[in-house]
Amino acid sequence: MTAYAFFGALEQGFAYGLMVLGVYLTFRVLDFPDLTVDGSLPLGAAVSAVAIDAGLHPALSLCLACGAGFLAGAVTGFLNTRLRILHLLASILTMIALYSVNLRIMGRPNLTLLGKPTLVDLFTQASGLPQHLATPLLFGLITVCAACALVWFLRTELGLALLATGDNPRMIRSLGVNTGSTIILGLGLSNALTALSGALVAQNQGGADVNMGVGTIVAGLASVILGETVFGGRSVARAVLAAVLGSLLYRLAIGLALGLRLGSFAVTPSDLNLITALLVVLALTAPRMKARVRS
């Protein structure tokens, strides 16, 4: 793996790391399988791209993306808790609805940001670093800040109620918490993070595409599980750290696989889904393998 590819994997790992934090929040904290992210990632990208295209500051466009993502998550939460639709189905409904919404927002299937100032451009100029170093640094800063904020939040009164909603809903209701509201809040936060992730990816690759969200949930889950298996721990802080590291590890693994050449056989981007599936299988079975080797 070249240094260039390594930094590329880091920048992807951090950018998608925000989405992985969101997936951690729904899958692990709330115990809610949320596929909304496949729609809220391109939603964030679309909102950010349209905002920048309209002349807004790229940083402001991130805020708008977060807000849109929060709404998307809240819709899934509403469908599930208030209208009593099964969680998985509720999230799929929002996801497919978002496909149309994203097309409406952009007015076309993709929107390039060529010639428009993105956060990456601004930061590269301000820092004076070459872009392949400045981008991972910028995304790393944003993701680490988001991770710290998430750990802080999960230790507040409201955050503890959210943790308890996933852990023991019956108990937390008996302590006076409206679990419907905490689920909506959790899904909103998760999808806000995912949309922020999509906005960063769009600004980095120079545009938004309506299909860029396909497979987001699988990559997110793969990262969460990979992180847990390698760096996992009991505490919330440890789990959040593991999610971010899992995202980096996942992108590095993908980067390594893409550079793989066995004789005349070379891995191409079209093989990525297969590789992701293999990674998840490996990460899921590794703990059992380890236990068997020990005993």
Added chain:
Amino acid sequence: MLAAEDIRKTFFPGSPNEVRALNNVSLRLDPGEFVTVIGSNGSGKSTFLNSLAGVFPVDAGRMILDGTDITAWPEWRRAARIGRVFQDPAQGTCPGATIEQNLALARKRGQRRGLGPGVRRRDREMFREKLRRLGLGLEDRLRDPAGLLSGGQRQALSMLMAVLVKPRLLLLDEHTAALDPKTAAMILDLTVRLVEELQLTTLMVTHNMRQAIGLGGRLIMFHRGEVILDIRGEEKRNLRVEDLLQRFAEARGEEFTLDRALLV
């Protein structure tokens, strides 16, 4: 304090599995009353407690707690005034959260939860003091996840959590039934101590007849969704197991069948 009037609840109405769980149940509790609730399986005693807690809406009837009509309130809203302990020790605590986090969650029962720190430093000392009085050594394990505790320890913690903010009504649903006899006795002692100390209005469901007779100032018996016995005062103090069985036979004209009720 509590007035439940003509509570009716039918599960699976109109289906072959239809169960009339509560049939016009009425009950009035005075402040500070400790009532034991007994009845065989399916008699409606747990259903009654759950309907008071708001786990499901009732088909008919009214519930007044402290002068407020709570019949239409959802479960989480009623929880501001009602403390509960469940039969399964795993149900009363959050296994992934630490002991102090569990207590902190209970500390905010019925209050708005905001972005303040979940566990406050000044509360920690209070938690430690309360845990010390349990005599289980939990005061030195504030940062241990509740999931690491034994069933008895968890149930003691649940008990503490249910009364940390003084409830207007305490509902105990066979909260010692899943424990070994020694642990059950410990939890029962704790229950009596807390109920007396805080003067709690309490409904305690039990399968154990001796418990039902020996504790509290009033005993009610459920049978087929109705309250068939309500014994209190002098009569309750002199009550023996044989009396209870006879009273049941008189009330129903049939022998009391003990699916799971314990005589000893």
